[in-house]
Every structure is written in structure tokens, then in C-alpha cells.
Amino acid sequence: MTNRLLNWCFKKSIWVYHANAGSCNGCDIEILDVLTPYYDCERFGIKLVHTPRHADALLVTGPVTRQVRERLLRLYDAVPDPKLVFAVGSCASGGGIWFDSYATCGGLDKVLPVNIYIPGCPPRPEAILYGVAEALGLVPAQVEAQTYVEA
């Protein structure tokens, strides 16, 4: 998806649907923090919705357990295009300590195309806000995208 299309689609607000794909609940609690009046994410137009059909973006936590994989794919299909996918936390970003566990897929990008990674175990509420603000074009990216190839 081009930046131009993103800028046009998500100019003023972004409605997100939160999905737990096998998280320990740590990342989910930090997402709840972002929704409290203290962080007040709605001032940036970030709003939590209760059905994927109303969402612009999926906010996914957890390493994606094998049990949840099919449901997550159905959830992704239910979100109308164009859509964004956020991997929240180290588990969703690359599997975390479960990256080679038989019970998980080893990270969200093994199952869905991820647009924004927000690492941390769990990421701080400020980091989650920053990641979504970056997707909205409100702040510049702090780091360049890098690809690591193991020797």
C-alpha cells in the first residue's frame, strides 16, 4: 500500500479492532492503558471498535497460536480494504520467546501482512501511541526498516 493511499484513507482518524492471538495479557493491558483518559488516544482520532467490520486496522498481540490462526485469518478478511495491521509486542513482532514453539506460528507476519511493528515486552503505552501516530503520518519514523539475514 502506498503512503499516498494511506494518507488519503486515514487522514483524520483510525478505528482499530484489538485481537489477542495468544498473548499473556501483558500487551493487552498496555493497550487498555492507551484507551484510558490519561493517554486519551481518541484525541488523535484513534478509536477502539467492537467489530472488525467497522475497523480500519487490526491491533494484534501474541505470537499467534496454532489454535487461533484460522480465526485470525477470518478476522482479517472481515476488515474492509484498505486496512492496516499492527503487531503489538515482541511476541506478535517475531514470536518472542515462543518463536520456535510447536504451539505457535512464530509471529504475526507468518500469518498476515504486517504494516507496523511495535516491539517491547510489553511495549509502553507511549510506544503504542507512537506506532499508530506513525501510521497516521503524524510523526516521522524513528528508525529505518532493516532486514537481518542470519549467516
Ligand code: SF4
Ligand atoms: S510481548 Fe511480553 S507482554 Fe506481550 S504477549 Fe508477549 S510475553 Fe506477554
